[in-house]
Amino acid sequence: xxxxxxxxxxxxxxxxxxxxxxxDPLARHQLMGILMAEAADHGTTVVISSHILSELEATSxxxxxxxxxxxxxxxxxxxxxxxxxxxxxxxxxxxxxxVVESRTTGRQLTALIRPKxxxxxxxxxxxxxxxxxxxxxxxxxxxxxxxxxxxxxxA
Numbered sequence: 402x403x404x405x406x407x408x409x410x411x412x413x414x415x416x417x418x419x420x421x422x423x424x425d426p427l428a429r430h431q432l433m434g435i436l437m438a439e440a441a442d443h444g445t446t447v448v449i450s451s452h453i454l455s456e457l458e459a460t461s462x463x464x465x466x467x468x469x470x471x472x473x474x475x476x477x478x479x480x481x482x483x484x485x486x487x488x489x490x491x492x493x494x495x496x497x498x499x500v501v502e503s504r505t506t507g508r509q510l511t512a513l514i515r516p517k518x519x520x521x522x523x524x525x526x527x528x529x530x531x532x533x534x535x536x537x538x539x540x541x542x543x544x545x546x547x548x549x550x551x552x553x554x555x556a
Contacts, residue, residue, distance in 0.1 A: 408435075413444070413445060414445070415436075416448045417436075417450070422451075429456065433460055436449075454531070455532050458478075458530060461531070462478055464481055466539075471546065473538050473546050474535070474547050475549065476547070476548060476550075477549055477551055480551070481534065481547065481549060482534060485528075486513070486514055486515075486516050486527070486529070487511070487513055487527045488514060488524045489509065489525045489526075492510045495512060498517050499517065500512055500514050501515065501537050502544065513534070
């Protein structure tokens with residue numbers, strides 16, 4: 402009801418804190434459709450704080466990941482995902498690439514990196530999903546932050 406009242410006022414900005422936390426999957430899907438239609442039809446900027454990472458991929462144009470009081474990622478969603486690569490292959494040195502997270506299983510290494518230069522052709526590469534990207538950064542608090550060119554952080 403509160404959301405209907407807020408949307409009825411045609412706000413320019415809508416701030417939502419965990420708006421779908423207590424909803425079943427069908428209701429979450431319907432609510433997200435309503436919010437996206439509102440944004441498209443009326444130019445409303447919708448800011449959502451959420452712990453349901455899988456729902457952000459299809460709806461987020463811009464991501465701001467804050468963890469431990471620090472900005473870890475900020476920028477256009479497509480730019481953030483494009484800046485990272487998932488690698489699978491033999492255990493080897495990943496320099497000069499920026500390693501966000503890596504796991505070794507036997508003689509195989511899986512890593513999420515920000516490539517710097519060409520990648521060795523021995524690696525199998527793929528693009529990470531937004532959820533994989535966010536989870537890797539959350540599991541690796543020591544990984545360097547990434548703020549894309551369109552992200553501005555002021556002190």
